[in-house]
Amino acid sequence: MKPKSILLLFSPLFCLLFCGYGAFSQTTNTPELYLEPIFKVNYGDATADKPQSKSWTNVYGQWLVVGDEDGPKLLKKDASGWTSQSAVNQAWHSLPSKADVWSKGDDAYIVLVGECALNVVQITYSHHNKQYEHQWKSYLPIPQDCNSIETATITQDSKNQYWVCADMNEKIMVWHSSNGSDWSDPFTLADDINKDDISLIVGLKNQVSVIWSNQNTQSINERIHYDGDAPNQWSELVVVQEGDNNADDHLNATVFENGEIAMVTKNSVDKINQPQFVLRVRDKKGKWTNIPYEILVAGKSPSRPIINHVESGKIVEVHTVRNREINRYYISVNEIVRKKNGWEFRELIQLKTKINGKNGDASSSKASFLPDEAKLIFFSDNLGNVYAFDLDTLL
Known part of the structure; x- marks a missing residue:
């Protein structure tokens, strides 16, 4: 069941589009669905953190990495539900729990984030044993003056080089590896951010992009590395948007097949009747367009947006x-x-749980969804429950 379309003429939607906002079409009878957990761990908010992609689908099945008190857990969906992959999880014992996954073919590379620690692990699918097997773990060099790291993401470029970016102290840093296991010292892309800011790395055609929030300058920024250049050779600063409290530490992106990026972010406006989120679209030439959306209303606080396609x-x-x-x-x-005269946002469903506590931290795959495969999203609560929903029932 999808919300009914609404007329543009003489409506609030018409005004929003021509005032430069994305239009949010939310009906009063949006369907609701209560979900039961698919898995439980001894770790609250097991699908955190905001920019990270924790799931993937391939010819071998559907996979998810969640946090737990004794290390991250790899789960697989099978006929009986989501089951823990004990051999891999034993190898991951005591490693940091916040994970971001880059999957390609038989291999998956996963960056794991601790307070002042970054690990990359590789797992490879064994056709003989019909399961992933742990290959190795490596430690990224961390400066001795590290106070904290909130989150990190990983990607691979067209030259098969690996990249990790992370916030550390009040800096945005990037690490490089030619093989995924031996990592360089970090290169600093920015050293003036707020301690609350984070970053995101995105693999594009012949380049990688690092995007981050800077609440000190109220800006969203980007620097680009062109594949084949020296690891420390990055573009000058690109300001995606600056001013008007448009920055906050909420970033998530998807890359379209034509090379464009769509990124969703939260701003820091935090005012009733003003947009709380911004959709940011980067064309193939690197030009950004910013579309505010999700009008803040009394009594409701939207947060932590993610995007996929x-x-x-x-x-x-x-x-x-x-x-x-x-x-x-x-x-x-x-x-x-996407419409000729703007963008429209249609609420399709509200997913709810039966707990009274916090839930959220939505996560999905780094790769786009294929039309004939499951389109899974995940979230978790502060009691250790993990939930899943297949968007294929809606799209």
């Missing part, structure tokens, strides 16, 4: 909403529609 063209945005009036949370699933 189906290769057929449909775009989906997912975020957490806290209903402050009853102190309950739900996951809002939306379709983003």
Whole structure:
């Protein structure tokens, strides 16, 4: 069931489009669905953190990495549900739990984030044993003056070089590896960020892009590395947007088949009747367009948006909403529609749980969804429950 379309003429939507906002079409009868957990760990918010992609689908099945108190856990979906992959998980014992996954073919490379630690592990699918097997783990060099790292992401470029970016102290840093296991010392891309800011690395055609928030300058920024250049050779600063409190530490992106990026971010405006999120679209030439959306209303706090798309063209945005009036949370699933005169955001369903505590931290795959495969999103609560939903029922 999808929300009914609404008329543009003489409507609030018409005004929003021509005022430069993305239009958010939310009906009063948006379907609701209560979900049961697919798995439970001894670790709250097991699908954190915001820019990270923790799942992937391939010819061998559907996979997910979640946090746990004794290290990350690899899960696989099978006929009985989501099951723990004990051999891999034993090899990951005591490693940091926040994970971001880069999967390609039989291999998956995963960066694991601790307070002042970054590990990269490789797992390879064994056709003989019909399961992933742990290959190795490596430690990225961390400067001795490190106070904290909030999050990190990983990608691979067209020259098969590996890259990790992370926030550390008040800096944005990037590490490089030619083989995925031996990592360089970090190169500093920015040294003036707020301690609350984070970054995201995205692999594009013949280049990688690092994007980060800077709440000190109220800006979203980017620097680019062209494949084949020296690891420390990066572009000058690109300012995606600056001013008007448009920066916050919420970033998530998807890369379209034509080379464009769509990124969703939260801003710091935090005012009723003003947009709380910004959709940022980067064309193939590197030009950014910023579309504010998700008008903040009394009693509801939207947060932590993520974005992905189906290769057929449909775009989906997912975020957490806290209903402050009853102190309950739900996951809002939306379709983003590109129109000739703007963008429209249609709420498709609200995903709810039966717990009274916090839930959120939506996550999906780094790769786009294929039309004929499952289109899974995940989230978790602060009690250790992990939830899943297949968007294929909506898109």
